[in-house]
Amino acid sequence: MRTAPEYLESLRERDLRLFVDGERVADPVDHPRVRPAVQAVAATYALAFHPEHRALARAQSALIDGEVNRFTHLFTEPDDLVKKIALQRILGRLTGTCFQRCVGMDGVNATFLATHGRAGKGGDGHARFVAWLSEVQRNDDMLNGAMTDPKGDRSKRPTEQPDAYLRVVERRPDGLVIRGAKVHQTGAANSHHILVMPGQALREGEEDFAIVCALPVDAPGVTMVLGRQPSDLRRGGPDAGNARFGGQECAVLFDDVFVPTERVFVDGDLEACATLVDAFSSFHRASYGGCKPGNLDVLIGAADLITREHGVRRARHVRDKLVEMTHLTETIHAIGLAASERSARHPSGVHQVDKVLANVCKHQVTRLPYEIVRLAEDLAGGAMSTIPSLADRDHPELGAQLAPVFGSDARARALRLLESMTYGAGSVPFRIECMHGAGSPEAQRIVLEREVDWDAKVARARVLAGLDDDGELSLD
Ligand SMILES: Cc1cc2nc3c(=O)[nH]c(=O)nc-3n(C[C@H](O)[C@H](O)[C@H](O)COP(=O)(O)OP(=O)(O)OC[C@H]3O[C@@H](n4cnc5c(N)ncnc54)[C@H](O)[C@@H]3O)c2cc1C
Numbered sequence: 160m161r162t163a164p165e166y167l168e169s170l171r172e173r174d175l176r177l178f179v180d181g182e183r184v185a186d187p188v189d190h191p192r193v194r195p196a197v198q199a200v201a202a203t204y205a206l207a208f209h210p211e212h213r214a215l216a217r218a219q220s221a222l223i224d225g226e227v228n229r230f231t232h233l234f235t236e237p238d239d240l241v242k243k244i245a246l247q248r249i250l251g252r253l254t255g256t257c258f259q260r261c262v263g264m265d266g267v268n269a270t271f272l273a274t275h276g277r278a279g280k281g282g283d284g285h286a287r288f289v290a291w292l293s294e295v296q297r298n299d300d301m302l303n304g305a306m307t308d309p310k311g312d313r314s315k316r317p318t319e320q321p322d323a324y325l326r327v328v329e330r331r332p333d334g335l336v337i338r339g340a341k342v343h344q345t346g347a348a349n350s351h352h353i354l355v356m357p358g359q360a361l362r363e364g365e366e367d368f369a370i371v372c373a374l375p376v377d378a379p380g381v382t383m384v385l386g387r388q389p390s391d392l393r394r395g396g397p398d399a400g401n402a403r404f405g406g407q408e409c410a411v412l413f414d415d416v417f418v419p420t421e422r423v424f425v426d427g428d429l430e431a432c433a434t435l436v437d438a439f440s441s442f443h444r445a446s447y448g449g450c451k452p453g454n455l456d457v458l459i460g461a462a463d464l465i466t467r468e469h470g471v472r473r474a475r476h477v478r479d480k481l482v483e484m485t486h487l488t489e490t491i492h493a494i495g496l497a498a499s500e501r502s503a504r505h506p507s508g509v510h511q512v513d514k515v516l517a518n519v520c521k522h523q524v525t526r527l528p529y530e531i532v533r534l535a536e537d538l539a540g541g542a543m544s545t546i547p548s549l550a551d552r553d554h555p556e557l558g559a560q561l562a563p564v565f566g567s568d569a570r571a572r573a574l575r576l577l578e579s580m581t582y583g584a585g586s587v588p589f590r591i592e593c594m595h596g597a598g599s600p601e602a603q604r605i606v607l608e609r610e611v612d613w614d615a616k617v618a619r620a621r622v623l624a625g626l627d628d629d630g631e632l633s634l635d
Contacts, residue, residue: 251453448495
């Protein structure tokens with residue numbers, strides 16, 4: 160397993176083609192806009208050596224018959240899913256942001272079970288995937304889970320607008336050539352490999368879009384462009400808000416990239432793709448019951464700290480609002496845990512979360528954090544959006560006069576942290592990710608409508624309304 164410093168060093172060995180604000184960046188690791196996100200990933204490596212959390216952050220892998228970082232692990236034991244949520248909560252709280260390794264973790268599990276038993280449909284993609292994943296586990300690599308295509312006009316199919324989707328443009332005896340883009344890619348510039356997966360179920364005739372494969376982030380033809388975040392120029396400065404960590408999303412461009420056959424896991428198998436997308440979305444929707452409550456712990460902590468500095472912490476309504484924020488946070492966490500606890504074993508050996516509960520979990524994540532943010536903004540007061548820069552406070556001529564404006568250092572910094580998480584750079588991997596990560600709200604409602612056994616509910620209502628005999632419960 161890699162340590163955090165070893166992870167940072169391994170990133171420097173890549174020849175990444177990364178652009179930030181129109182300029183190619185020579186050393187992403189030390190770039191002020193990239194570094195906080197690299198550090199958030201580094202936290203996942205550090206935890207595997209942390210005195211208190213190392214047992215949770217590690218797992219025993221049957222693939223390589225050795226200990227691995229949990230972020231590269233398959234959910235082969237029923238409690239792996241629950242441990243995942245527990246680990247995500249800890250990392251969400253320690254970093255206050257997205258630590259970027261969950262899409263890869265949920266992606267490898269979805270790919271493992273979707274390719275299982277599909278040998279013969281395009282060769283043994285499962286065996287090739289297992290060989291690749293074993294290498295990932297041995298090296299403790301960081302993965303960019305690449306699903307979302309630009310999609311263009313959402314009412315059109317991929318074949319009607321191929322440029323809006325990643326696709327195979329050439330099949331060679333020794334591999335495939337892929338072209339297109341993946342967007343909103345979490346932690347892409349901080350990764351070692353890209354795991355390309357389809358972003359949606361595909362239909363007959365769309366086989367060129369039904370591709371699952373892996374490639375190094377610096378494969379010839381791959382370009383990454385860093386996403387812009389509000390107030391991201393503050394990074395590394397006194398007003399950053401989160402002084403240590405940040406999130407990251409990139410647009411990843413594939414300009415006729417060659418992928419050798421040994422790294423192609425699915426090519427044109429529509430059924431395997433449908434299974435993968437379905438399994439991934441359930442895994443990932445439950446994941447939000449871990450990381451986001453962890454982020455919310457930090458948000459609640461910042462709001463609490465400000466009320467203490469303002470001398471209002473004991474006021475009835477303040478206590479009540481902090482309790483409400485906690486109650487909503489734990490509601491999300493409870494559903495994520497329940498979805499993971501109520502798991503079922505797939506024939507591949509990977510355990511799957513409860514699909515309905517996983518979707519309910521993510522659906523609540525698209526709502527409850529917004530109410531929690533509203534309460535935090537209420538408690539913080541207007542200063543979270545109006546105080547001058549901390550550089551002004553530290554100015555020799557202004558400092559003394561500005562002292563009452565800023566209050567204590569704790570107040571000033573807590574206000575900046577809250578500002579960042581609610582509408583600054585930190586709001587992208589926290590707030591907007593709550594809404595769209597793992598699918599927008601309607602995606603969960605579609606699954607719920609499909610998965611719920613409506614007839615069973617009607618049948619029970621009919622019995623208790625006296626319309627039908629009770630064949631289910633005899634009191635004799
Ligand atoms: C911070 C962040 C991190 C992310 N990380 C990753 C990542 O690491 N990897 C990855 O692959 N993806 C990632 N995503 C992408 C995420 O999965 C998508 O944002 C999500 O699936 C929604 O897709 P979209 O953004 O294209 O929005 P859209 O799908 O365009 O949704 C916008 C609205 O349009 C509606 N809509 C969409 N299509 C239709 C239709 N056909 N008919 C009617 N209504 C429609 C939706 O319901 C929604 O209300 C990330 C996103 C964010 C914001």
